[in-house]
Amino acid sequence: MIELVHLRKEYDDVLAVDDLTLTIPQGEIFGLIGPNGAGKTTTIRMASGLLRPTLGQALIAGVDVAQEPERAQQYIGYLADFFAVYEDLKVWEYLDYFAHAYKLPESEIPARITEVIAQVNLEVKRDALIRGLSRGMKQRLGIARAIIHRPKVMLLDEPASGLDPKARLELRNLLRSLRDQGATILISSHILTELEGFCTSIGIMERGRLVRSGSIEEVTAAAASSTRLVRLSWAGDSLAVVEEKLRNDPRVSEVDLAAGGGSFHFGGPEPDLAPVLASLVAANVKVTSFGEIKQTVEEIYMKLSTHEVM
Amino acid sequence: MPRFWTNPEFVRHRRAELRPVRAVTVAVVVILTCVLLWLACWSYEQSLLESARMGAAVYATEAWKQRLADLQQQCTTRTWLLFYHWLVGLQGVALTFWTLFSCAQSVSGERDRKTWDFQRTTRLTPSEILIGKLLGEPVLMYFAVLSAAPATLIAGLAGGLSFGTVLSVFVFLAVTSLFLGLGGMWLSTLLESRTRGVGLIGALALYVFTLGIYGMRQSGLPGLAAISPLAGISDLLSGDSSMNRVAPVLFGREIPWLLMSILLCCSFSAWLALMLIRNLKRDYPDIRPLSRWQAVGCAAFLNFLIYALLSPAYKVGIEGRVGWFPDSKTVALFAVAMNGLILFLMGLATLTPQERLKVWRRKSATGKSAVFADDGLPGPWLGISAIVAYALMVWGLLAWDHALPLDISTLQAAAIRLLLVLVFVTRDVLFLQWCMLTRLRQPIVKGVLFLGLYYAAAAVMTGLATVSGQEAAHWVLALLTPVQVFDSNVKGAAFPPATYVGLLLQIGVMGTIRSAITSRLRRPVQSLLSV
Numbered sequence: 001m002i003e004l005v006h007l008r009k010e011y012d013d014v015l016a017v018d019d020l021t022l023t024i025p026q027g028e029i030f031g032l033i034g035p036n037g038a039g040k041t042t043t044i045r046m047a048s049g050l051l052r053p054t055l056g057q058a059l060i061a062g063v064d065v066a067q068e069p070e071r072a073q074q075y076i077g078y079l080a081d082f083f084a085v086y087e088d089l090k091v092w093e094y095l096d097y098f099a100h101a102y103k104l105p106e107s108e109i110p111a112r113i114t115e116v117i118a119q120v121n122l123e124v125k126r127d128a129l130i131r132g133l134s135r136g137m138k139q140r141l142g143i144a145r146a147i148i149h150r151p152k153v154m155l156l157d158e159p160a161s162g163l164d165p166k167a168r169l170e171l172r173n174l175l176r177s178l179r180d181q182g183a184t185i186l187i188s189s190h191i192l193t194e195l196e197g198f199c200t201s202i203g204i205m206e207r208g209r210l211v212r213s214g215s216i217e218e219v220t221a222a223a224a225s226s227t228r229l230v231r232l233s234w235a236g237d238s239l240a241v242v243e244e245k246l247r248n249d250p251r252v253s254e255v256d257l258a259a260g261g262g263s264f265h266f267g268g269p270e271p272d273l274a275p276v277l278a279s280l281v282a283a284n285v286k287v288t289s290f291g292e293i294k295q296t297v298e299e300i301y302m303k304l305s306t307h308e309v310m
Numbered sequence: 311m312p313r314f315w316t317n318p319e320f321v322r323h324r325r326a327e328l329r330p331v332r333a334v335t336v337a338v339v340v341i342l343t344c345v346l347l348w349l350a351c352w353s354y355e356q357s358l359l360e361s362a363r364m365g366a367a368v369y370a371t372e373a374w375k376q377r378l379a380d381l382q383q384q385c386t387t388r389t390w391l392l393f394y395h396w397l398v399g400l401q402g403v404a405l406t407f408w409t410l411f412s413c414a415q416s417v418s419g420e421r422d423r424k425t426w427d428f429q430r431t432t433r434l435t436p437s438e439i440l441i442g443k444l445l446g447e448p449v450l451m452y453f454a455v456l457s458a459a460p461a462t463l464i465a466g467l468a469g470g471l472s473f474g475t476v477l478s479v480f481v482f483l484a485v486t487s488l489f490l491g492l493g494g495m496w497l498s499t500l501l502e503s504r505t506r507g508v509g510l511i512g513a514l515a516l517y518v519f520t521l522g523i524y525g526m527r528q529s530g531l532p533g534l535a536a537i538s539p540l541a542g543i544s545d546l547l548s549g550d551s552s553m554n555r556v557a558p559v560l561f562g563r564e565i566p567w568l569l570m571s572i573l574l575c576c577s578f579s580a581w582l583a584l585m586l587i588r589n590l591k592r593d594y595p596d597i598r599p600l601s602r603w604q605a606v607g608c609a610a611f612l613n614f615l616i617y618a619l620l621s622p623a624y625k626v627g628i629e630g631r632v633g634w635f636p637d638s639k640t641v642a643l644f645a646v647a648m649n650g651l652i653l654f655l656m657g658l659a660t661l662t663p664q665e666r667l668k669v670w671r672r673k674s675a676t677g678k679s680a681v682f683a684d685d686g687l688p689g690p691w692l693g694i695s696a697i698v699a700y701a702l703m704v705w706g707l708l709a710w711d712h713a714l715p716l717d718i719s720t721l722q723a724a725a726i727r728l729l730l731v732l733v734f735v736t737r738d739v740l741f742l743q744w745c746m747l748t749r750l751r752q753p754i755v756k757g758v759l760f761l762g763l764y765y766a767a768a769a770v771m772t773g774l775a776t777v778s779g780q781e782a783a784h785w786v787l788a789l790l791t792p793v794q795v796f797d798s799n800v801k802g803a804a805f806p807p808a809t810y811v812g813l814l815l816q817i818g819v820m821g822t823i824r825s826a827i828t829s830r831l832r833r834p835v836q837s838l839l840s841v
Contacts (some may be wrong), residue, residue, distance in 0.1 A: 010665050012749070015835045037434035048431055051593050054665050069591065071434045077432045084424035088326040100318035145428065 001026040001184040002047065002153055007056035009042050009208075016042045018208040020056070022202070024186060028154075029179050031199035039208040040188035044157045047186065048078045060153050074102065077151030077183075081158035083142035086145040087131035091122055091141060094130060095148055112148060119174065120144045136167050143174065154178060157186040170271035172198055228275065229293045233261030235286040245279055252276070263293075318434065319442020320449070327450045336450065339459040344397070348465075349617055351393040355385055383616070393467030397462045398543065401455050402486075406539050407517060408451040409487040413494035414513035416443045417590070418501045436590040440583060444491050455483075455526040478568050482542045489537075489575035490520065492582040499586060502594055530634025530644070533558035533619035536570035542795050562713070581608055599659040602684050602691045609656050609695040610702060616645055617706030622713045638707050638714040639798065642724040645706070646795055648729040649699045653692050657739030658754065660688040671831045687743060687827070689736050689820075696732040700725060719802035726803050727795045730784075733816045734792040740823040747830040765791065788812040 002024040009017040017039045024030045032040050045051040047058045049072060050064040058065045063072040086094055092113055099109045117126055120140040125133060130141065146154065154175070160168045175185055176198070189195055195202065203213035212219055234242065239259055246252045251267040266273060270292065277290050314320055362381045366374040381388075420426035429439065446454070459480070466476035482616055494513050501509045524538035535541045536558055545567035557564035558574070584601045600608060622635050635641045662670070666685040673679035674686070683691050707716045738761055745757035768790040775782040787793050788808035797805075 010668065010835050012664050013833070013835055050427055052596050054669060070435055071430055073433045076431060078428070080427065082424050084428070086322065086326065086423075086425060089322065090325075093322075093325050097318050098428075098432065099323045100316075100321070101429070101434045103433045230839060 001061055002030075002186055003027075003057075003059040004043070004047060004060075005057045005059065007043065007046055007058060008054045009046060009051065010038075011055045016208050017046070017053075020208075020210050020214060022203060024184055026184050027179060027182055028201055029175065029185045029187065029199045031195035031202040032186060032205060033195065034043055034188075034190065034205035036190055038205040040190075041157050042207055042208075043205070044078075044155050044186065048076055048155045049073065060307040072280055074149065075152045077146040077154045078148070079143065079154065079156045079159045081161045083135075083139045085130050085138050085141055085145075088129070090127055090129055091117065091133070092126050094141060095144055096144050098148050104149055112150075116144045116148050119147070121170075136164060137302060138168060139163060140170070143171065146177065147174075152183055153184040154183055154187075154300075156185065158189055159187065160189070183246050228266045228270070228273075229263060230266050230276075230291065231261070231263045231288040234278075234280075234290050235260070235277060235288055238283075238285040240286055241283050245283055245285075246276075249276060249279075261289075266292075314441055317438055317442040319429075319439055320446040321442075323442070323446030323449050328453055332450075333453060336454050337457045339811055340454050341461075344458060344461045347396055347400075348389075348393050351396065352389050354392065355389045359385055363445055367588050368815040387468070387470050390465050391471070392464035394462065394469045394471065394525050397458060397465055398483075401458060401462070402483055402539055402543055405451055405455055405483055406490050406520075407447075409448040410490040410494040410517055411510065412447040412451075413444065413491040413528075414498050414509050416447045416495050417498040418509050419498070419570065421502060429592050437583075438685045439590050440495070440586050440791070443495060444488065448487070449725075479543065482568050482571055485572050485575045485579075486539045486542070489579045489582075490517070492579050492586065496582050496586055499589055499597065502534060503626075509826065526740045530621055531616070531619045532556055532621050533560060533570050533574070536567055537616070538698075542567045542571040559619065561618055562620075562710075577611070581611070585793055595663055595665075598661075598663070602660055602682070602688075604789050605656045605660045606691060606695050606698060608659075609652050610698045612652050613645070613649065613699045613702040613706075614795075616648060617702065617709065620706075620710065622710065635714065638710065639720050639723075640712060641710065642703060642707060642720050643796065645699070645703050646724060646727040649696065649728060650735060650792070650795075652699070653695055653735040654738065656695055657688050657692055657735060658742070660691060661743055661746055661754070662686065662688070667743075667747070667827075668831055671828070687824070689824075690734060692736050692739065696728055700728050722802040723800055726805060726809075729815060730792050730795050730809070733813055733820070737816050737820045737823065740820055740827065742824055744827050744830065747827060784808055785811075788813055 002022070004020055004022040007017055007020040008015070014093070020039075020043060022030075031187075032043065035038055039138070042051065046053045047060065047065065049069045050056075052066055060072045061075040063075065065072040065076075086097070089097065095113045095116060096109060099112060104112060117123055120143055122137060122140055122144070125137060130138065133141065143159075156175075158172055163171060179185060187195065187199070199216065201213070201215045202219055204211045204219075232242075239257060244253065244258055246255050246257075246264055252264050252271070253267065254265040256262050256264065266276070269295065273290075273292065280287055280290075359378075359381050362374070362378040366378040417426065420429060434442075462480075463476055467473065493516055497509055497512045497516065501512075520538050521540060522538070524535050524540040526532060526535040527541065529535075551787075558567060558570040559565075560570065584604065588601070588604075589597045589599065620635065620641065622641075635644070653764070667687070670679050670683055670685040674681075674683070679686065681687075704721060707714070707720065710716075724745055741761065742754055742757040745753040745760070750756050768786070771790065772783050772786045775786040777833065784794075784806065785808045788806065789812040794800075794805065794809050794812075
């Protein structure tokens with residue numbers, strides 16, 4: 001659905017995006033992560049047709065954004081980190097303007113406006129002037145604008161910056177429901193917790209290059225060290241037994257135990273952890289919890305990134 | 311053709327600016343103004359009538375009695391005519407001023423409010439945005455003029471003007487304000503949000519320029535004055551009674567000012583619209599007014615205008631022809647001088663951004679791009695424009711041969727002159743292109759300032775050389791500037807040797823600048839991986 005082919009962007013003497021190739025299939029939520037200045041915004045602006053690439057192509061639903069911008073725009077919903085709106089319009093007028101600007105069929109527009117206003121919980125403000133809305137409401141209106149034409153692709157550049165926690169949650173839920181309806185979403189952020197448990201795949205950008213990309217599992221596997229971090233806890237006074245059992249296993253390292261619990265690194269595949277647990281139970285250790293600690297997006301990023309910016 | 315009143319951008323402006331309360335207020339203010347204006351006109355005419363009555367009573371001569379009778383008979387008509395003149399004058403000023411200034415903030419204002427990107431990512435085409443903004447930004451003033459339209463129409467007809475004249479004035483106002491609106495919008499497109507104030511100053515300058523061009527009525531190109539709103543209105547309102555009436559000339563034939571205004575405003579508007587449609591949805595650094603072929607076309611159009619609007623001599627006096635263009639040599643000299651300006655403007659309009667120029671260099675290094683590519687250096691295209699300009703000059707001078715006899719030496723001298731101008735302009739444009747590859751902030755502005763400094767230095771050096779003698783001064787001038795182009799004593803190609811030496815020197819300078827550009831383009835970009 002989103003295809004970026006050898007994208008390159010130069011600003012005078014600086015290379016902002018270098019030979020970026022990326023394919024995001026339909027229904028994916030792709031998180032583009034990286035530090036400020038890594039080239040995320042430039043990439044999204046090129047994909048949305050706002051910026052002309054120096055070289056390469058950005059294809060949205062098979063349409064070259066640079067060659068056929070008006071046709072490509074019918075598939076794109078673009079949302080930036082700022083929510084500028086026309087203050088002198090009413091809420092419904094603002095959405096009506098964009099519905100017409102996206103050339104929705106005239107007969108569909110009133111119903112669509114009502115639907116979108118309901119989606120962002122602005123029903124009571126439908127006839128209010130935008131200049132009287134709170135910042136949060138304006139942000140929700142901005143989201144409504146981006147989805148008014150039922151885009152197949154959402155390009156979101158730091159969409160949650162400046163949003164309060166409730167609005168962030170609402171945004172996530174909205175994006176999930178859009179994904180469920182078949183939309184493909186490319187979202188950039190440097191706040192990694194924003195993307196946790198939400199993206200189906202991620203790409204890490206640094207200094208204009210895509211350092212790593214793929215599904216969360218693939219990237220996790222690539223980022224994983226040769227050992228797994230395992231955390232356990234037990235009841236009673238079994239510290240010595242646990243320590244002895246673990247140290248006797250050649251695949252166990254970095255044992256860090258205290259009374260009642262601790263962690264260790266395990267150098268084997270996940271199924272091989274079962275015998276380790278079995279040996280502890282067999283030694284009468286009252287294990288209350290035992291399991292591998294999965295890496296967060298933040299940890300993956302910290303491992304893969306060299307934290308370099310332009 | 312899409313209906314403009316359903317254009318989303320127009321509808322947005324109409325909704326925002328013409329809410330019912332505001333619309334009613336504007337209409338009421340307009341009606342009140344009309345009433346007050348009519349009363350003022352009536353009062354003025356009554357005071358004239360009263361003076362005439364007093365004069366007739368005191369002097370009791372036939373002349374005074376006749377004057378009183380005339381005034382009494384024409385009082386009503388004169389009152390309405392005066393009222394009409396005031397209405398049209400006020401509407402003309404308000405409409406042109408408001409349209410220009412509101413359009414001059416249209417795009418830069420959106421950039422300022424950060425709403426422009428959202429508009430660019432819609433499916434609105436550049437022409438839809440253009441029409442929506444052009445008609446939408448000044449919608450309040452259009453409404454005010456529409457509110458005053460019935461009063462204007464009644465006043466004009468009651469004032470003794472024909473329906474056609476009244477209608478013509480409306481058409482003229484509409485065409486002029488749309489032309490100025492396009493000019494304002496183009497200015498706005500060229501400005502980033504932070505320079506919005508500069509945009510307003512630019513709009514003011516443009517307004518003063520369009521008013522000032524009215525002075526061209528007495529020039530060798532009187533038709534150019536038709537760009538000014540003053541020309542058409544004063545002609546329409548003064549009728550045939552005005553003294554020293556000068557009509558514009560198109561291909562040697564006098565035509566009405568209104569027609570000339572419409573022709574000029576429409577043709578210049580078409581070029582502005584072309585530039586806007588080409589650039590409206592582009593990112594700011596990617597804006598380039600015209601493609602290379604379009605720039606050649608624009609240069610040809612401007613050259614064509616010179617010969618189409620030419621008025622060879624507006625007066626034939628005792629000492630022969632008087633005016634700007636007494637002979638074909640002067641016309642050729644004027645055309646060469648104008649081409650210096652036209653080629654420079656064309657060069658400015660076709661400067662290539664650094665990013666595109668680098669891509670062109672890489673492609674041309676692998677044989678994938680040619681010298682005449684759209685992203686290449688502007689030099690070769692200036693050459694094409696100069697050739698087209700010369701061809702038009704030959705055509706124009708031959709066409710005017712019946713009024714201004716042409717001899718071959720004029721064409722020979724014009725060819726050398728145009729070559730000189732081309733070389734100097736190309737050198738200057740290449741210098742500006744080089745400035746764009748440096749890290750200068752606002753490289754074009756600074757480049758133009760450097761060029762100004764260069765020519766000032768050349769003038770000082772010429773002044774110093776004058777101490778050694780006229781010959782030395784001539785050499786300095788010829789080597790450093792294209793001033794010798796304007797030496798009207800030269801016949802054919804017989805320019806002094808210094809001219810040709812200067813020409814060779816400047817070709818050498820051009821080569822040096824070209825090398826500097828190439829070496830700049832060869833510099834690798836700061837790869838983020840190697841920082």
